[in-house]
Amino acid sequence: MPIAQNLHLGHPDEDHPSAYYVRRGDEQFLSTLHSQGAWQPGEQHLAPAAGLVLAEVERRLPSDKQISRVSFDVLGVIYSGEFTIDVQVVRPGRSIELIEARMRHGERTSIHARIWRLAVMDTRQVQGVEWTPLPPPDTLAPCQLSSFWNGGFIGTLETRRDADTRPGRGRSWLRTAHPLVAGEVDPPVAGFVKLVDTANGLAVREDPQRVFFANVDLTIHFIRPPVAGWVGFDVQVNFGPTGLGETFAVLSDRQGPVGTVAQSLTVRMKDETA
Secondary structure (H helix, E strand, O other): OOOOOOOOEOOOOOOOOOOOEEEOOOOEEEEEHHHEOOOOOOEEOHHHHHHHHHHHHHHHOOOOOEEEEEEEEEOOOOEOOEEEEEEEEEEOOOOEEEEEEEEEEOOEEEEEEEEEEEOOOOOHHHOOOOOOOOOOHHHOEEEOHHHOOOOOOHHHOEEEEOOOOEOOEEEEEEEOOOOOEOOOOOOOOHHHHOOHHHHHHOOOOOOOOOEEEEEOEEEEEEOOOOOOOOEEEEEEEEEOOOOEEEEEEEEEEOOEEEEEEEEEEEEEEHHHOO
């Protein structure tokens, strides 16, 4: 169902900072037009929302452990406007811990995140990576994602794309000059994660004006801590015959592959989405 109100700061003509969010308290935030999603004007894009949820985990629960996996389940529309982020430790430990975080609009939760953090170990003598490195971003051609995707968030992205990209398969690099929160520096991993949910829009298998294929989750696994800046994607998009789909990508920073992302898709013809 379309969203009735558009409450992003900056919609339609208000001044707003060059950031995705404004902090309104220790746990409260307001979305700006730069966080606007691609499917409906009054929602947030999961990419910056996920980045902010993780940023609050990194800010409130600093640790010498490293993030191994972070998963985000989308429980409903990520509404624009004001919201709260709650963070708690579920499974404490000296070498392994599990953290939960939620984005909440009043009493309604839109995102439920679970983050595994593991102790740092010296495993350099056994390290090995089977993924193929991406070509550097400066070797790929600029691409305007806003030519086929709507929303304020897409408009904040600088994109480079491999000329061999085709429907369902492609390689791309993205970066943005916008921080998550106005006047604040992104925490290290969150500054990378805030771009990762774009994977589903980088090798579009079908015209989004004809086919709806939103993701209901986002799951990222890391083999080392990523370095924020350019985020690289080697993407595959697959649709099944019964309304299920998956977007999968190997993720890279400028130093090489860092992990993977998977998104579970609900695939529907547009006349079936009502």
